[in-house]
Amino acid sequence: MTQLILLCRQGFEAETAAEIQDIASQAGCFGYCKTQTDQGYVSFFAEDHQLKQLIEHVNFRQLIFVRQWLICGEAIELDSTDRVSSILQGLEGTPHCGEVELIHADTNEAKELSRLCKSLTGPLAATLRKKNKLSAKRNHKIPRLMIFFIDGQHAHVGYHFTNNACKWPDGILHLKFPKDAPSRSTLKLEEAWHWFIPKRQWGERLSAGMRAVDLGAAPGGWTWQLVKRSMMVDAVDNGPMKGDLMETGQVTHHEEDGFKFSPSKKVHWMVCDMAESPIKVAERMAHWVVNEWCRETVFNLKLPMKKRYQEVRQCLDLIEQKCKDADINVEISAKHLYHDREEITCHVRRLY
Structure with a gap:
């Protein structure tokens, strides 16, 4: 079944689940959540056409606890020797996209995936363009392909609309602390x-x-x-x-x-x-x-x-x-x- 993955702060999965259930029901989209404490994301399951309608018509900016969202299917298994080919095989159901982003949850365990995501982005984007699965140049007017890594062997392949999602792919704006500021607040x-x-x-x-x-x-x-x-x-x-x-x-x-x-x-x-x-x-x-x-x-x-x-x-x-x-x-x-x-x-x- 199609699902909507919603990234959040670790420890706020229950709040994210409560929020998406509330927002979705108001939009006439009825589904259920699966989550796990401290995993940094929530999965919301519903019928395919309802989820597509949800991310097209619900304003992402009204969501409070959700950092980012993407619509996708079940997780795919990745070949550790050729993850690019594994991802290509998991593209069924995704539209033609204007860019690709590789992301992971904001947890101590998932942060170890950061280097993997960075190293794969270039080769994956080049291959996708050769296969005509990605526009020749970055295009923010069409959907963004999202690869959400659960670990080094499993990932969700999905997408969202760039005009109705967070502009920072993982939903995080990293700022540098000014040395002369009185506090980190x-x-x-x-x-x-x-x-x-x-x-x-x-x-x-x-x-x-x-x-x-x-x-x-x-x-x-x-x-x-x-x-x-x-x-x-x-x-x-x-x-x-x-x-x-x-x-x-x-x-x-x-x-x-x-x-x-x-x-x-x-x-x-x-x-x-x-x-x-x-x-x-x-x-x-x-x-x-x-x-x-x-x-x-x-x-x-x-x-x-x-x-x-x-x-x-x-x-x-x-x-x-x-x-x-x-x-x-x-x-x-x-x-x-x-x-x-x-x-x-x-x-x-x-x-x-």
Whole structure:
């Protein structure tokens, strides 16, 4: 039977399964999941025509815990002496594609496959082009062929549509930690810019001179990102700010409780990475948006140990309802980013 493989963070297989079951049922696609704890992916089984309809009509960007997806059949066995030929034999049912990517799950065991994937990519692509199974040049307008390695002897051969999938083949954006940043949490906000805001809009929506507020700012990882975008920042936290942020002249430190702070004037950005219950954070974020204190906000929701997908849905639905009650039009999105751990990152933007 045809299946949809959904890559996720190791340990979040249950949340990914709950999410795809929910999304699929809403789309009229009825199937079931097979998964295993800590394997870094989930398999969703349904009828072939339903799965194709699902990946064509469900917006990938609305998925929270899914890093990447591909539609495929059962795993094929690979000849360790000629894996390219084994993959060629497993192409039945896949469309003509514009590029090929070899990927694996994000687990310690699967990471050992990285070298194999890199070494096979060139020879496989060349062979596929000779066999007319791949376009002569990389083409992002037609499906992308995906080879998902389970181990060195087994792989799934599948595809997805590049305009409805993650642009990073394995769903991971690798960022380099800036040496002068106060904490590694800075990477969470940097990744959020890449995920939630199209690069062509950075000049407009992340422009120099904007005013921003960072709630729960200490030690300054998220404030650092705002300062690097040449924004003026109100950093709110009872704890101390680290690094050279205060010497830039762009930061005003308010030693206050982030849940009680209100800005003296409207700002473009409010960001928040406070370790509080998800529903409490969601209520405060909605308060900021409804009161027009900010135009856009990026914030993290720290997740409980159980029923994490349900908790996320409750928080996002609360924000949506409060904005609806206030007759405010917003865009709301959320993602379990690569640099997140037991949390998800959310983005809310007022539409005028």
